[in-house]
Ligand code: FES
């Protein structure tokens with residue numbers, strides 16, 4: 001890579017300002033086109049038939065009656081999407097999840113699909129498809145699935161990562177372990193040890209826009225896919241492989257995306273829509289209902305976590321251990337592993353061990369949800385840390401400051417940290433007025449820390465300079481929350497021109513090289529790096545063109561504030577040439593002026609946040625109210641601070657919903673009982689206070705402007721911060737998320753009856 | 767099934783359409799009339815993304831039948847700006863970055879317009895309860911509430 005990504009010392013003109021986003025007007029006038037807002041001539045309506053059973057063998061599917069219904073143009077089953085995965089296990093799982101092959105593995109698993117002339121006909125056709133199921137015993141609970149003797153979900157899964165290869169299949173796909181030092185020695189040096197078990201329930205990303213796509217396969221084998229996705233290039237790759245096409249023949253255009261948070265990183269219905277279109281010979285529009293989104297897209301894991309942490313009297317942590325069981329849905333996963341990596345990432349530990357188990361359950365295939373797997377691990381760890389601070393007799397913040405990771409600390413998951421923000425966020429919290437504000441009866445304050453890796457990945461951009469001097473920036477990372485604005489700012493900064501002169505768009509997969517998807521908080525981090533690189537390449541051309549116009553050597557031309565300057569006294573009479581002036585002459589100096597960049601954006605700086613929360617609990621009902629909430633997070637350089645704040649606030653709000661309310665509820669029959677926004681209640685406006693934010697800017701040394709990703713870390717601390725606040729308000733340690741009113745009441749009652757029996761039988765020390 | 771002939775007013779324009787008796791107003795707007803500004807987030811009245819105003823009443827268009835629009839005045843997001851002049855709420859949503867993905871935005875703008883028509887000087891709490899029928903998953907509502915407060919003060923003059 002002919003590009004130096006290291007941080008350079010500079011003052012900023014555009015970066016750090018707060019202009020209005022380029023896609024804003026379309027979004028406030030209803031003009032922006034999302035997944036379901038696009039139509040093609042002759043388009044059919046696609047609908048998916050889903051299993052009502054949590055676990056069942058599909059003995060046969062009779063589609064004859066549905067096919068005979070007037071207006072039905074295609075009916076497909078797994079037979080129409082043959083297995084072309086060539087031994088790629090992960091891709092096979094994606095295929096099987098798109099349309100069940102031998103067994104239905106969860107309530108909502110797709111088994112067949114139709115394309116018809118309208119929605120009503122399609123719905124009728126679904127009713128005419130006859131599926132012969134042999135219902136099997138199921139298991140939806142992560143702890144039950146972990147037990148020996150639980151109904152076996154996948155006969156081909158033999159636990160990986162054990163010293164001896166197991167002889168029998170099980171529901172545990174994999175065991176992973178991280179850490180260093182000697183935890184036994186560490187615990188033996190501890191004066192206090194806390195051991196606790198925690199559970200979190202499964203939640204959904206809850207994006208307001210259901211999955212939607214329009215697929216069109218032509219008889220010459222060319223295809224188009226319009227879809228709301230976080231990763232059009234990844235969708236293209238998966239769809240093309242599953243349909244047996246060359247990637248270049250499938251053009252994927254990402255629509256405006258109505259929220260994803262990790263949930264739109266997987267193909268679900270897109271290969272099905274393409275297969276329907278291929279069979280029907282017409283475009284097919286497939287839009288999930290909300291019920292389908294809950295039952296059959298990719299929620300996050302339910303977890304069960306054991307934590308043990310020991311500390312000396314002086315507050316030094318001597319050892320820490322975690323065992324994490326994460327549900328993956330009915331397929332292999334890596335969710336517990338990520339949890340095991342993040343669990344203790346905030347701390348400087350000599351002796352640490354984390355073990356993760358990936359557990360199969362009859363629930364939908366787990367997908368990423370904003371800093372996937374980290375919030376649950378942080379909940380368990382940060383709750384235990386709080387309790388341990390209490391035991392040691394230290395303030396919760398001071399205890400964390402004493403043990404916080406620093407530059408040079410070996411992280412529990414392996415690498416050695418560069419400059420990081422955990423210490424500064426803790427210091428900022430310690431000094432924040434929120435920490436001093438008075439509390440009333442039944443109110444409690446909690447704080448907690450969170451970590452996320454951040455990710456860079458494959459990225460490319462095109463920067464084209466028009467003859468009028470306007471700049472179009474084509475990026476390949478989907479804009480999920482304002483990145484077109486932030487990337488325009490970066491292009492303007494590097495070129496030295498006005499923000500208004502730059503227009504950023506998200507390119508389709510035929511117009512730009514491969515890009516990884518917008519995940520891992522990489523959108524602004526990686527595409528800004530590529531934008532800077534592309535702008536520098538364009539500046540090189542601009543300098544050459546100016547040199548040509550002046551007829552002097554290009555080496556004598558420098559670029560400053562959007563102008564070419566001839567360097568040296570001998571050129572004293574040459575007045576600077578603006579980008580606009582150079583662009584206007586481009587037709588006669590060598591043609592269009594552009595800068596391109598293809599790179600792997602390494603060096604995404606790790607990110608830390610600390611949150612503070614005040615909660616009021618009604619001891620009669622168990623109802624809670626968030627009174628005040630503060631987010632402190634390191635952003636590296638904040639490119640568009642308003643959108644950085646927005647990421648902080650949005651992540652905190654999702655975490656609040658997760659902590660207090662949201663959960664998948666399965667009945668004994670293995671069916672999801674609350675597949676709608678009425679019963680799966682996400683926070684509404686009246687549930688929340690204003691969410692205060694404080695942006696710290698600790699530059700990332702591996703990015704020219706010091707940018708880090710900011711999108712995900714904000715969801716990591718809330719579960720723990722709120723659990724600590726509730727625990728402080730009611731005087732009982734909360735260990736099960738969400739802390740819904742019945743759960744809080746139960747915890748209160750359990751503690752009152754424990755106190756009563758203690759007072760009758762005398763107090764025993766555990 | 768025979769269609770129902772409907773004659774109505776949408777954003778001040780006279781509109782006629784045929785729809786099925788069981789078709790929702792949201793389906794008519796989006797699929798028959800090409801007015802895709804109202805979004806379907808749930809189809810069950812729980813998210814407010816489909817909010818429109820019918821005869822000065824805020825409704826979820828997914829819960830109204832297309833046939834029920836007969837003879838009424840329907841306002842959608844497409845009618846909120848006057849030409850290229852944005853409504854103060856639209857302007858303030860932009861200035862305050864009260865949208866991230868923007869899928870909830872049309873519904874919020876319509877609901878906020880209805881709220882301010884009924885209560886031009888709402889408290890923060892009145893805004894929060896007034897907009898509690900609209901879900902936003904991106905913003906945490908903070909900037910939405912501030913945008914509405916700011917727009918209200920501009921509109922009061
Ligand atoms: S789509 Fe009408 S309320 Fe959600």
Ligand code: FES
Pocket residue numbers: 208258259864865866867868869870871901902903904905
């Ligand atoms: S801005 Fe995305 S749902 Fe509100």
